[in-house]
Amino acid sequence: MAPTTLQPGALAGVRVVEMGQLIAGPFAGKTLGEFGAEVIKIEAPGAGDPLRNWRMIKDGTSVWWQVQSRNKKSVALDLRQPQGQDLARQLLRKADVLIENFRPGTLEGWGMSPEALHAINPGLVILRISGYGQTGPYRDLPGFGVVGEAMGGLRHLTGEPGRVPVRVGVSIGDTLAALHGTIGVLTALYHRKVNGGQGQVIDVALHEAVFNVMESLVPEYSAFGAVRESAGSALPGIAPSNAYPCADGWVLVAGNGDSIFKRLMQAIGREDLGQAPDLANNAGRVARVQEIDAAIGDWTRSRSITEVLDVLAQARVPAGRVYTAKDICEDPHYRARDMILQQATRDGYTVEVPGVVPKLSATPGTVRSSAPHLGDDTDAVLASMGLNAAQIAQLRSQGVIQ
Structure with a gap:
């Protein structure tokens, strides 16, 4: 009520x-x-x-x-x-x-x-x-x-x-x-x-x-002449942060903190990326964002949304499903x-x-x-x-x- x-x-x-x-x-x-x-x-x-x-x-x-x-x-x-x-x-x-x-x-x-x-x-x-x-x-x-x-x-x-x-x-x-x-x-x-x-x-x-x-839209244009463009579900200049395919839908993963990224890579079995010196900060991850996104997508693609969220919750990696009105109304939180x-x-x-x-x-x-x-x-x-x-x-x- x-x-x-x-x-x-x-x-x-x-x-x-x-x-x-x-x-x-x-x-x-x-x-x-x-x-x-x-x-x-x-x-x-x-x-x-x-x-x-x-x-x-x-x-x-x-x-x-x-x-x-x-x-x-x-x-x-x-x-x-x-x-x-x-x-x-x-x-x-x-x-x-x-x-x-x-x-x-x-x-x-x-x-x-x-x-x-x-x-x-x-x-x-x-x-x-x-x-x-x-x-x-x-x-x-x-x-x-x-x-x-x-x-x-x-x-x-x-x-x-x-x-x-x-x-x-x-x-x-x-x-x-x-x-x-x-x-x-x-x-x-x-x-x-x-x-x-x-x-x-x-x-x-x-x-x-x-x-x-609109965040850094104008300062980036003023300082660098950069015109920000659409990027679908990704967050430009921040990596990794995107929507990834699961067996039964999509999941959003925000692994863009330095320590979060390492936990995310460990959770998906890619410690080679998690320990790579050039991926220890955001600038390095942005340079290799396509590779990182592909690795995450390869891991999520064969798993259900629930399984992905359970694993990432245990790893303390921010992630969530894409809610519909039905999902919202049925969610206990x-x-x-x-x-x-x-x-x-x-x-x-x-x-x-x-x-x-x-x-x-x-x-x-x-x-x-x-x-x-x-x-x-x-x-x-x-x-x-x-x-x-x-x-x-x-x-x-x-x-x-x-």
Whole structure:
């Protein structure tokens, strides 16, 4: 079941207004919500966040939605109407954080520029996630995560040499932007606490979030003119670290530490390589990486994945199988660390979902509420802002809320 705790979350008392949709903005809201923040998600009346209908649907709603929108309240509010914009400003007047991932200029078009919002709430922390950032010559271009992955340098490195660049398999560009945005929010909240209560704007570009994790890509080009290329499953410049064939699949082996390499070679019966003076360090192993990979592959090829992992575990060599969703759900380690949770939905069924990361000892993240139906919390949130039943009913009749 979802983890619970008697202690308040680390972010209890922090009110977040989420105006984003799909992945990047909402993932940041999800993360803050799991650690105790109150997250009020504003959705457009009608269909709401398109993520409600992405990928596989159960009982009319995406099961992805059940993860992305847990611990959130849904307010169906039309931000294209002046009355809707006024209501949003009232809500933001008492908020701590605003998350948005619209194209630059959208907030300004609704009369909610950072300057305008800080005039009514100087302490507001505003997270803005966009394809190319709020400034620069590309700011007005439409940008999704896949484009950010390409511009950030990641797509060029994925796949087999000489073949088409491939996707990582998930929307990694959006998620990296969300995590960078979350770091920015927490940093800005701390700054606000110790520096007089002033909020600020956090500007995250999708491609910059990807670029930030590209390791030595640019320094190597700057220093040596080297353009790193795709290398399939290998880790260029680090040896041995690759995927190797087994009788029933593939196994990943990372034997690239000096002492680890010697233990690996002993385990596979190639002590001649383990004791070779020129292979005692990484530079020497890189020069002979094809020979080393062939030796490991010759050993793994006739053995099962389980046998290979057992032998390498005894030798204290990092190795692992390539997990599928089935493997993850059946793995006892995932279960032992509460990384697979049973989460009840508002549609009446229970679904297994990922747990909360990272794990805090005193204030662990929790799942306090299931993902909302569109507009589930509209009346309650508006009532908390001081609107009475007649005012709420009039707004609903005008199509401002749902």
